[in-house]
Amino acid sequence: MDNTKDGRRRVAIAALLTFSFMIAEVIGGLISGSLALLADAAHMLTDAGSLALAWLGFKLAERPASEERTFGWARFKVLAAFVNGLTLIALAGWIIFEAIGRLLDPQPIMGSLMLGVAIGGLVVNILAFYVLHGGDKDDLNMQGALWHVAGDLLGSIAAIGAAIIIVFTGWTMADPILSVLVALIIAVGGINLVRKTGHILIEGVPPGLDLKAIRTDLSTQIEGVKRVTHLHAWALNEHKSLITLDVYVDGGTCLEDTRVAVKKRLLDEFGLDHATVEVLRDQKTS
Known part of the structure; x- marks a missing residue:
């Protein structure tokens, strides 16, 4: 199974687990009148939606290229991860706002x-995290999904700690204080994800x-090359x-042989298998 199909399957399982427990949490919150449980249910609903977006990213990435989209939908996964990063930051802000209140x-x-x-939420989140953690660690879309589930997992741990403190001491302040700590961790993950995906979306250098090393390498290692521009x-x-x-x-160099040599050098030394190379006569040396 390729990485895209495997990632889509893993995200789908995690989304179903998250959504299923969210329903149970809503029921528990309504019966008990607990605002904390209902708020966490809203958190899990957001995460289920984010996991669904990640699934859509994997699904669209499977579509082949066309005349209208020559690279297919490959970048949609990056866009989905970017949106999920923004969602993590917004979610962290909401948790902190509620905690202050x-x-x-x-x-x-x-x-x-x-x-x-x-405790039930912790079990579900551990299962979801285990499913996602077996996927492609370098896939930004998978990282976005993982951070959402990790946020839920940390939230469950914090809720368990707060609940134990409340049961034995009655100190309800433990709930918002621990929630802020979890929110800060979630925010760090969201910021990191937005930074990575944003760099790709604005077409920054990978x-x-x-680029300086590439320019120097081509100019010194390939015979006849005088300079490299528009890199x-x-x-x-x-x-x-x-x-x-x-x-x-220079004037005596074969243009086609140089083009082939440059593309091979880019592949062998820098791992670049998609290069557009134009070879020109250097008028300064002609």
Whole structure:
């Protein structure tokens, strides 16, 4: 099974697990009158939607290229991961906002019911995290899905800790305080994901590629090359980098042989298998 199909299957399973427990959490919240459980259910609904978006990213990435979309839908996975990163940041902000409200105006919490539901949530989130963690670690879309489930998992751990404190001490402030700590962790993951995907979407140079080193290498290692200009590199997604460049050669050099040599050098030394190379006579040396 290829990475895209495997990732889609894993995300679908995680989404179903998250959505199923969300329904149970809503029922528990309504019966107990617990705002904390209903708020966490809203959190899980957001995550289920984000996992569904990640699934759509994998599904569209399977579509072949066409005359209208020569690279197919490969970049949609990056876009889905970018949106999920923004969602993580927004979710962290919402949790902090709610926590501040509860610190200023403490609400009664049924600790025993909260503990039971939180333990159930932890089990479900561990299963979902295990399913996703077996996928492609370098896939940004999978990273977005993982961070959402990790946020839920950390939320469940924090809820269990808060519930235990509430049951044995009655100190309800533990709930919002631990929630803020989880929110900060989620925010870090969201910011990191937005930074990585945003760099791809604005067509920044792929990490690990040094354009200056490429220019120097081609100019010194390939016979006849005088200079390299109009060098641009960007990424279609986290796995595929592309590059375009103009290569100027002296008057006695074969243009086609140089083009082949440049493409081979780019592949062998820098792992670039999609290069557009134009070879020109250097008028300065003609």
